[in-house]
Each structure stands twice: as structure tokens, then as C-alpha cells.
Amino acid sequence: MIFGHLPAGYITSKLLFNKLEARTGFYKAFMFWGMLGAIAPDLDLIYYYTIDVYKNPHHTYPTHLPFFWLILILISILWLRLNNHSQNPAFAFIFSFNGLIHLILDTFTGSVFWLEPLSSTPFSFVSLDLEYSSWGLNYFAHWAFVLELFIIWWSIFLRLKKH
Numbered sequence: 001m002i003f004g005h006l007p008a009g010y011i012t013s014k015l016l017f018n019k020l021e022a023r024t025g026f027y028k029a030f031m032f033w034g035m036l037g038a039i040a041p042d043l044d045l046i047y048y049y050t051i052d053v054y055k056n057p058h059h060t061y062p063t064h065l066p067f068f069w070l071i072l073i074l075i076s077i078l079w080l081r082l083n084n085h086s087q088n089p090a091f092a093f094i095f096s097f098n099g100l101i102h103l104i105l106d107t108f109t110g111s112v113f114w115l116e117p118l119s120s121t122p123f124s125f126v127s128l129d130l131e132y133s134s135w136g137l138n139y140f141a142h143w144a145f146v147l148e149l150f151i152i153w154w155s156i157f158l159r160l161k162k163h
């Protein structure tokens with residue numbers, strides 16, 4: 001997924017803010033960490049283009065492994081339980097939660113190694129046989145793109161909605 005990640009981060013952060021509001025009254029910082037988490041896995045593209053130079057698909061990096069984000073979520077939940085005063089664990093939680101959502105969404109447009117480190121079988125919700133010769137047609141004419149448009153629509157709806 002390309003365009004849906006940031007709006008998806010907006011949606012989950014906005015919906016979860018009410019639950020964690022007692023921990024952090026700082027809405028803007030919470031949204032910042034949430035939306036950063038939503039795109040954080042793709043920051044590995046910088047490594048892919050500059051250091052790895054196309055050698056390994058970026059979905060094989062730890063930043064695209066669900067296991068990595070699950071551990072971060074567990075650590076942030078533990079931190080939330082141990083520390084009642086600071087708002088940082090709430091930021092850590094929304095950051096890592098949205099990192100995992102990113103991987104769920106990536107599974108609609110590519111493959112993700114959900115069982116790593118137990119098994120290195122890639123998994124995808126869609127068939128990855130390419131129907132068209134152009135990348136754009138394959139991407140935009142796929143039903144998963146409707147899901148992406150829905151996420152974008154939902155985020156705009158939440159943004160404009162009166163409380």
C-alpha cells in the first residue's frame with residue numbers, strides 16, 4: 001500500500017486517543033507519533049535504495065516483519081503498566097500499533113512474512129500475478145485500491161466530522 005498508510009495512521013490514532021486520553025492530554029503529539037508509526041516501516045526504503053541497493057526486497061527487513069512490531073507493542077504495553085505518570089508510553093504504544101497496522105495494509109498489496117522467525121513463507125491477501133504490463137494499471141485497477149480509497153475517505157470524514 002502506498003497512499004493509505006498516513007490516513008490509516010490518522011484514523012487509528014484519532015480513534016484510540018479517547019482511550020488513552022487519560023494518559024496524554026497532548027493530542028497533537030499523540031497524532032504525530034501515531035502517524036509517524038504508520039509510515040515508519042517504509043523508512044527502510046532509504047536503506048534499500050542507498051545501502052542495500054535493491055539486493056533484498058524491503059519487505060524482508062526487520063522493519064517489515066510483524067514480529068518486530070509485536071515486540072515493540074508488548075514493550076510499550078509493559079511500559080504503560082509500569083509507568084503511570086509519563087505520557088511517553090502512550091506515544092510508544094500508538095507508534096508501534098500503527099507500525100503493525102502498516103504491515104496488515106501491506107499484505108493487501110504485496111507479501112509480508114507474517115510467521116518470521118518461525119517460517120519464512122511470504123503471505124499475501126491478494127494474488128500477486130500481474131494482469132497488466134504496467135505497474136500503474138496493476139496497482140490502480142486492483143480491488144485493493146478501493147480499500148485504499150476507502151481509508152482515505154474515512155480519514156477525511158473523521159477530520160471534518162464535528163464532535
Ligand SMILES: [Zn+2]
Pocket residue numbers: 001041042064102106
Ligand atoms: Zn510498507
